[in-house]
Amino acid sequence: MEEKYQEIKDLILDGLNPEKIYLLDMGPILLLAIVWDSAKNDFDKRIQIRKLLRNINIPFDIVVVSTDELEELNNKGTSFTCNIIKNGILLYDKTNCQ
Numbered sequence: 001m002e003e004k005y006q007e008i009k010d011l012i013l014d015g016l017n018p019e020k021i022y023l024l025d026m027g028p029i030l031l032l033a034i035v036w037d038s039a040k041n042d043f044d045k046r047i048q049i050r051k052l053l054r055n056i057n058i059p060f061d062i063v064v065v066s067t068d069e070l071e072e073l074n075n076k077g078t079s080f081t082c083n084i085i086k087n088g089i090l091l092y093d094k095t096n097c098q
Contacts, residue, residue: 008032008056009091015052016045019067019095024088030060033084038066 020035042064063081073079
């Protein structure tokens with residue numbers, strides 16, 4: 001895993017407890033999909049993530065989804081989030097860390 005990806009993952013995990021973190025490197029911008037057991041307060045979660053990553057000198061955007069929403073989006077297969085998950089890398093999966 002690239003050093004910048006590891007740093008992003010570590011910063012997010014130091015402050016939050018997501019289920020999964022996906023990253024898609026689009027060259028000039030990184031796209032992050034953060035999966036939670038519940039997407040309640042997803043705006044607040046995006047703010048928290050932006051604060052945690054404030055010193056990252058790479059442009060990025062964040063999508064926050066619940067595990068249920070992720071399953072639904074994967075079944076449709078055409079969403080922006082689905083693209084991040086299918087074409088990006090899985091930086092973190094809580095189920096593999098226990």
